[in-house]
Amino acid sequence: xxxxxxxxxxxxxxxxxxxxxxxxxxxxxxxxxxxxxxxxxxxxxxxxxxxxxxxxxxxxxxxxxxxxxxxxxxxxxxxxxxxxxxxxxxxxxxxxxxxxxxxxxxxxxxxxxxxxxxxxxxxxxxxxxxxxxxxxxxxxxxxxxxxxxxxxxxxxxxxxxxxxxxxxxxxxxxxxxxxxxxxxxxxxxxxxxxxxxxxxxxxxxxxxxxxxxxxxxxxxxxxxxxxxxxxxxxxxxxxxxxxxxxxxxxxxxx
Amino acid sequence: xxxxxxxxxxxxxxxxxxxxxxxxxxxxxxxxxxxxxxxxxxxxxxxxxxxxxxxxxxxxxxxxxxxxxxxxxxxxxxxxxxxxxxxxxxxxxxxxxxxxxxxxxxxxxxxxxxxxxxxxxxxxxxxxxxxxxxxxxxxxxxxxxxxxxxxxxxxxxxxxxxxxxxxxxxxxxxxxxxxxxxxxxxxxxxxxxxxxxxxxxxxxxxxxxxxxxxxxxxxxxxxxxxxxxxxxxxxxxxxxxxxxxxxxxxxxxxxxxxxxxxxxxxxxxxxxxxxxxxxxxxxxxxxxxxxxxxxxxxxxxxxxxxxxxxxxxxxxxxxxxxxxxxxxxxxxx
Numbered sequence: 001x002x003x004x005x006x007x008x009x010x011x012x013x014x015x016x017x018x019x020x021x022x023x024x025x026x027x028x029x030x031x032x033x034x035x036x037x038x039x040x041x042x043x044x045x046x047x048x049x050x051x052x053x054x055x056x057x058x059x060x061x062x063x064x065x066x067x068x069x070x071x072x073x074x075x076x077x078x079x080x081x082x083x084x085x086x087x088x089x090x091x092x093x094x095x096x097x098x099x100x101x102x103x104x105x106x107x108x109x110x111x112x113x114x115x116x117x118x119x120x121x122x123x124x125x126x127x128x129x130x131x132x133x134x135x136x137x138x139x140x141x142x143x144x145x146x147x148x149x150x151x152x153x154x155x156x157x158x159x160x161x162x163x164x165x166x167x168x169x170x171x172x173x174x175x176x177x178x179x180x181x182x183x184x185x186x187x188x189x190x191x192x193x194x195x196x197x198x199x200x201x202x203x204x205x206x207x208x209x210x211x212x213x214x215x216x217x218x219x220x221x222x223x224x225x226x227x228x229x230x231x232x233x234x235x236x237x238x239x240x241x242x243x244x245x246x247x248x249x250x251x252x253x254x
Numbered sequence: 255x256x257x258x259x260x261x262x263x264x265x266x267x268x269x270x271x272x273x274x275x276x277x278x279x280x281x282x283x284x285x286x287x288x289x290x291x292x293x294x295x296x297x298x299x300x301x302x303x304x305x306x307x308x309x310x311x312x313x314x315x316x317x318x319x320x321x322x323x324x325x326x327x328x329x330x331x332x333x334x335x336x337x338x339x340x341x342x343x344x345x346x347x348x349x350x351x352x353x354x355x356x357x358x359x360x361x362x363x364x365x366x367x368x369x370x371x372x373x374x375x376x377x378x379x380x381x382x383x384x385x386x387x388x389x390x391x392x393x394x395x396x397x398x399x400x401x402x403x404x405x406x407x408x409x410x411x412x413x414x415x416x417x418x419x420x421x422x423x424x425x426x427x428x429x430x431x432x433x434x435x436x437x438x439x440x441x442x443x444x445x446x447x448x449x450x451x452x453x454x455x456x457x458x459x460x461x462x463x464x465x466x467x468x469x470x471x472x473x474x475x476x477x478x479x480x481x482x483x484x485x486x487x488x489x490x491x492x493x494x495x496x497x498x499x500x501x502x503x504x505x506x507x508x509x510x511x512x513x514x515x516x517x518x519x520x521x522x523x524x525x526x527x528x529x530x531x532x533x534x535x536x537x538x539x540x541x542x543x544x545x546x547x548x549x550x551x552x553x554x555x556x557x558x559x560x561x562x563x564x565x566x567x568x569x570x571x572x573x574x575x576x577x578x579x580x581x582x583x584x585x586x587x
């Protein structure tokens with residue numbers, strides 16, 4: 001389980017997240033939602049130890065993050081950032097193999113088991129057919145799936161995704177949501193930043209709603225996602241109706 | 255897969271090319287005619303009385319060894335620098351190592367000896383080390399958050415300052431200016447075993463560190479956040495790489511003076527041959543770099559034989575047009 005304990009994160013003089021205590025449910029999909037600039041990505045990076053806490057701490061299974069060695073942490077926690085740098089000349093296969101690096105000693109090679117995990121990650125994201133092509137030559141959606149395959153190959157208990165659907169068309173967005181549910185079925189904790197509120201309600205178990213660096217609401221979508229909340233957090237006039245298929249809350253703006 | 259037949263062929267042909275270059279460079283353009291039999295005699299049947307073999311032993315062999323190692327050092331430092339800054343135009347000279355070594359050398363020649371009475375070799379190495387460390391420090395490069403661009407800006411500023419001081423010193427040096435200027439163009443003309451002894455230990459340490467960080471550079475290419483998430487310590491990788499670059503470049507520049515373009519061009523050619531995998535990029539760049547310097551050195555003796563042209567002039571003459579060609583051809587420079 002991942003939690004924060006009076007966490008404060010600042011860039012220089014500017015405090016982005018102030019004194020936040022939060023516990024995210026283990027083995028569930030948690031969506032971080034909120035308007036642009038509310039601190040979702042900053043929080044996600046702090047949870048992954050990419051942003052250092054200026055006060056307080058982040059705990060993974062009740063152990064402070066800073067007590068983990070780099071590779072040890074990378075075996076338990078992975079983050080796919082929103083903006084990805086795909087180097088020229090790196091094949092999809094090699095990109096996905098990089099996901100295994102936390103498990104290999106510095107001069108070591110991939111084991112048979114590592115190769116199997118890589119193979120499986122590529123199958124689950126449907127990029128096996130591009131294995132020998134360079135990742136930079138793929139379309140935006142294919143490339144995003146190759147990156148997600150890398151995260152799958154990393155095989156961590158906690159998986160964090162920062163707006164992973166940005167470059168995907170709707171059918172691939174839905175596939176990604178199902179992929180997250182498959183990760184959950186394997187016992188993983190998924191934490192994802194999403195902009196599509198209806199997808200967040202439909203596919204995630206837990207919502208954390210943020211505004212100006214503070215968590216304003218937290219809980220199951222049905223309990224949290226209300227017309228009043230949309231008005232308060234997004235200044236959005238909307239009607240919340242049940243989703244005709246999943247019966248989860250769904251908003252229609254007016 | 256990394257070690258496919260293609261790469262083995264590539265390495266083999268680079269090695270063969272290198273061996274031919276070595277043999278050619280040992281015997282070409284000598285005032286005393288030398289041929290291959292002198293080389294084999296030197297290795298298998300050394301004769302103190304033979305002038306030809308003495309020439310090989312005292313000047314040609316050390317000169318060749320220094321050329322090989324300089325080429326390796328500069329090319330490897332270039333690969334590290336480009337990997338570290340994720341900028342294909344970054345070259346080790348951005349760290350101000352060349353300019354720092356030149357500056358201390360020029361200051362020493364006008365009697366300003368910051369270090370007291372030491373050989374110009376030592377003062378050049380120290381100059382390179384100091385300026386390299388200064389640029390890295392000002393660029394804030396040891397913190398994982400900092401932007402590689404900051405390092406490049408700090409480098410440009412320090413370079414400009416050091417070059418200014420160097421020019422002023424040369425003007426004041428007057429009668430000794432000629433030797434400083436010769437050194438500034440980069441020359442292998444007066445190599446002997448003493449230079450080799452100075453060069454190889456630092457180079458060895460630098461090359462071992464480079465081999466160690468190669469794997470991390472592959473992951474660093476994915477961006478700082480992904481690399482961190484994969485368990486790479488960015489600050490440590492940067493620190494080690496900077497140490498390697500400084501060792502490789504400062505030892506080279508102290509021995510032969512600044513030789514431009516090698517660290518910029520060789521990594522580009524290597525990248526085309528073996529893609530962006532640093533585990534392959536480093537060894538192939540090392541081979542190509544030493545080939546380039548060995549050939550440039552042979553040319554530098556031949557162009558105005560029996561006079562010597564500084565080898566740095568040759569690499570610049572080959573390098574500048576080649577770089578223009580590359581930048582026209584390349585879509586993603």
